[in-house]
Each structure stands twice: as structure tokens, then as C-alpha cells.
Amino acid sequence: MAHLFVIAGHGAGDPGACGHGFSEAERVRALATRVKAIGGDNVTLGDFNMDYYQSNGIATLNIPKDWQIVELHMDSGVETARGAHIVIKGGFDPDGFDTALANNLAAIFPGRASKIVGRNDLQNVNVAANRGYGYRLAECGFISNLNDLTVFNNRMDKVARAILGAFGIKGGNTPVPNKPTVAPTPSKPSKPQPTYKGEKLYxxxxxxxxxxxxxxxxxxxxxxxxxxxxxxxxxxxxxxxxxxxxxxxxxxxxxxxxxxxxxxxxxxxxxxxxxxxxxxxxxxxxxxxxxxxxxxxxxxxxxxxxxxxxxxxxxxxxxxxxxxxxxxxxxxxxxxxxxxxx
Structure with a gap:
């Protein structure tokens, strides 16, 4: 069993991809929260207030080298594009964690021809490889595809357990929070209105x-x-x-x-x-x-x-x-x- 370090992609003012009323940054933080809740002490969350790409946060990361890193994202494309895949360093052979994670996610989000993709043009992939960290970027379906997004929202705990299972972490039983099925219907805010105190409206x-x-x-x-x-x-x-x-x-x-x-x-x-x-x-x-x-x-x-x-x-x-x-x-x-x- 590995110890898992989870990075939620984007954030710090960058919403990432958007689709059907949701933003990638918010959704992957919701997923990361469930991964931690279920995985417990076997999971460490990265700083949610940080964009690890903009800040080059992996370059200054100080975690044990035997910990495994997964960076959570959602893909975006034409509305018919769907499916999960993971990204590893180009030229590297996928290890057992990579293969298990790709298979687990693809079972929930089918549709991609290649479940594991090697790339050399992504900063975090390259920096993690240079520092000797076990790292992979997980695209957990397409936020632009309503079916993938609905599965992501409604089966978030299953997605979280699929991620944990790839690293040998079983996790415990935790209360399941309410999950949106599609973009929530906006309603008039119920918060109390500030009363007039002598100021002119601006x-x-x-x-x-x-x-x-x-x-x-x-x-x-x-x-x-x-x-x-x-x-x-x-x-x-x-x-x-x-x-x-x-x-x-x-x-x-x-x-x-x-x-x-x-x-x-x-x-x-x-x-x-x-x-x-x-x-x-x-x-x-x-x-x-x-x-x-x-x-x-x-x-x-x-x-x-x-x-x-x-x-x-x-x-x-x-x-x-x-x-x-x-x-x-x-x-x-x-x-x-x-x-x-x-």
C-alpha cells in the first residue's frame, strides 16, 4: 500500500475548464476531499489554495520519495468527447499504480482510445520526473460531456475509491454528502439583506x-x-x-x-x-x-x-x-x- 499525495488542479483564481455550470477547479477539489475522507491517514492533500502549475509547487514539494502523487483534473472538448485517461512522463513505462489507476478510471468513464498517455510538454510531469517523484495526472472524464459530468457528480465516492484502490488503499466507510446531478437550478438567495444605514447605493x-x-x-x-x-x-x-x-x-x-x-x-x-x-x-x-x-x-x-x-x-x-x-x-x-x- 502506498501513501497518496493528492493535488487538485487549477485554483488560485484559475477555474480550469468549465461545463454545464461547473468549474474544473471546484469539482476536483470536491473529489480530492472525498479521497481524503475515505482514505484517511493514508492520504495527504495538497494545498487547495495553490495552483501547482502557476506556482511551480512541485519544484518545492517536500514529501517522502516513496509517496505517490496523483494530480486530479477534468478534460474538456467537444460535447461528444468523453472518457478518462492518465498522463505520465513521456518515455517512461507505466508502473503498476499507473496501470491500475488508468483501468479503474476508464471503467467508470469509458470512451478514450488510450488510457495512458506519455507527454513531455507538461510542466508538472517534467518537474516531478526530474525530482524523482512517482507522479501521474488523472483526467477524470470530460466536464464538457454531460454524461461524464453526471457520473462524476453522482458517483463521486466510487471515483474516489477507484483512485484509492489503484494505490492499495481500501478506505473506510464515510457519510456520503449530497451530490448535484447536473448544474443546480439557481434560486433567489435567502440571506438577509443589509439594511439602509445612511449610505447611498453604489x-x-x-x-x-x-x-x-x-x-x-x-x-x-x-x-x-x-x-x-x-x-x-x-x-x-x-x-x-x-x-x-x-x-x-x-x-x-x-x-x-x-x-x-x-x-x-x-x-x-x-x-x-x-x-x-x-x-x-x-x-x-x-x-x-x-x-x-x-x-x-x-x-x-x-x-x-x-x-x-x-x-x-x-x-x-x-x-x-x-x-x-x-x-x-x-x-x-x-x-x-x-x-x-x-
């Missing part, structure tokens, strides 16, 4: 575009984005009075779930987006009654410009669809490059 918002974070903007003192035809991929919004929720549409795909947080490190609720160009956004603001008594009921007013060269589309008001509005800002099929909100 919105603060921030975006990612072209792989960069751009400074936050308040109301109409600027616009958010890189402009110049650089697509916005993620957005975070907050307000000082009341409550705001928002969601985005990914170009060529679907609407992602509603969120109401403002935190780039929270891949579930801290921002809307999955690292891919967005072409639509909806915002909805709830006004506290004591604030409305003084200033009237408020709506989120927002607009965007797009990469097709149009400076700005018309203002939208919350997610209303009457009076000729679409209920969102943008034009589906054309990426957004600027955003304003007040």
Missing part, C-alpha cells in the same frame, strides 16, 4: 479579460474591461446596500448559474464566468424596504459594448424583458469587451 464591479484582472470600477466613474476588442471572460459585482445577483452567458454555450459573491478565489459563488469569452450578462438588484422609503425602489442599470465594433448597446434594467428589452445586456454570439453598471 455598485462596484471588476472583470477579467485577456487573462488579466482589471481594476474595480464604481458606478459610472469608468468602464470595466480592457477594451480594444479584448473579450471579457469573468465578472464580479457587489453593492453596499441591499443585494445583487448576476450571471453570464458563455459565447457558443449556455448561461452559467446565478451568483452573488465578489471573490476571485471563490469558484462557486465569487464571480460569474469560466475563463471563456462571455456574450451576455444579467444583473438583478433587490432594494431593502427602508432604503426604498427614502430613495425609491432601485434597479440595476447596465450596458455593454461588443467585439463587433458597436460602442454600446442600450441600457438594460435588471433582467426585465418588457418594453422591448432582451432581459440581458449583449448580443449572443458576439463577445463583450466593455461593461458599465450603476
Amino acid at each position: 455598485f462596484e464591479y471588476q472583470v477579467k479579460a485577456g487573462g488579466k484582472n482589471y481594476p474595480p470600477v464604481k458606478d459610472l466613474n469608468d468602464w470595466a474591461g480592457a477594451g480594444d476588442g479584448v473579450a471579457i471572460t469573468d465578472i464580479a459585482i457587489r453593492c453596499n446596500v441591499g443585494h445583487v445577483k448576476y450571471r453570464v452567458h458563455v459565447k457558443g454555450k449556455n448561461w452559467l448559474p446565478w451568483v452573488d459573491g465578489y471573490n476571485w478565489n471563490d469558484h462557486n459563488n465569487g464571480y460569474a464566468g469560466c475563463g471563456e469569452p462571455i456574450d451576455g450578462i444579467q444583473v438583478y438588484y433587490d432594494t431593502p424596504s427602508d432604503y426604498a422609503a427614502k430613495y425609491g425602489w432601485q434597479k440595476a442599470q447596465y450596458r455593454v459594448s461588443t467585439l463587433e465594433g458597436r460602442e454600446y448597446y442600450d441600457w438594460q434594467y435588471d433582467n426585465e424583458t418588457h418594453s422591448g428589452q432582451d432581459g440581458y445586456a449583449g448580443k449572443l454570439g458576439v463577445a463583450i469587451d466593455k461593461f458599465q453598471l450603476f
